[in-house]
Amino acid sequence: MAFSLDKAELESELRKIADYIVTLKREIAVLQANEIHTQTIPGAGEDLIAVVTSTEGATNEIMAIAENVLSADASDPVAYKNFVDKEMMALFETCAFQDLTGQRISRVVKTLENIESRVSRFASYTGVQDASGYASDKEADDAKRRERLLLNGPALADDGNKQNDIDRLLASHRGE
């Protein structure tokens, strides 16, 4: 199919494309993809690692206290009470970890909200459609593994089966 544009029309079309590129560049800049890649995501990752570490540390300290109390010599009631009181104070102190982990998780949630806001603004402006499939082979392999091995992860509250439901399920599938 043959078509032709006169010089004025061609200039107009090229100007529109140039304007679009300029605006697109501005939108990409607003996206701050480099900052997300080099600072925001690594920062959120560090926060989450710190949450895991402090939660694990506190859990181990709490278990150590419980083990100490369970194995303590209770033959002298006064000494035993003093010992248990001291261990219980340590228990209260250990529970302070929740304040810090709560703050860290709030910061990660805010980070995710900011990224979501920037990405949705960019997608909305450019009118891009979601591509099907996965961004990388690793992502695809991970998804296949999760599906094949039923790796759903912990359910949210009110989702998934409770122990009573599971007991009933097991009973109903007895003999299979």
Next chain:
Amino acid sequence: MAADTGMPILVVDDYKTMIRIIRNLLKQLGFEDVDEAADGKEALGKLKEKKYGLVISDWNMEPMTGYELLREVRADPDLAKTPFIMVTAESKTENVVAAKKAGVNNYIVKPFNAATLKNKIDAVFAPAA
């Protein structure tokens, strides 16, 4: 028949904290001979070296999951009859049904308490009705 508190138990979980919790709960129930493994592959190696009276395994581990471990155990004539309890956060129906079909003896959803662990161990070793 109640569970023999002298039997060796293998606890499989990739979180040391969870192994410590289960080990402590088992100790309170009278089970002292407890070994541990961090995933299905390590557990399979230990199962081939020592006869265990019970396996208590998490589901979601790498490189080998508890679900894969269960199927490997049931497929091995020397290990096939080893009682196997899954202790996991995987609570969807498809997980429970798949585990049952693969031959799990009981299934505990996390978080759980000492009474649940005791009840499920007792149920595994109770005479068939």
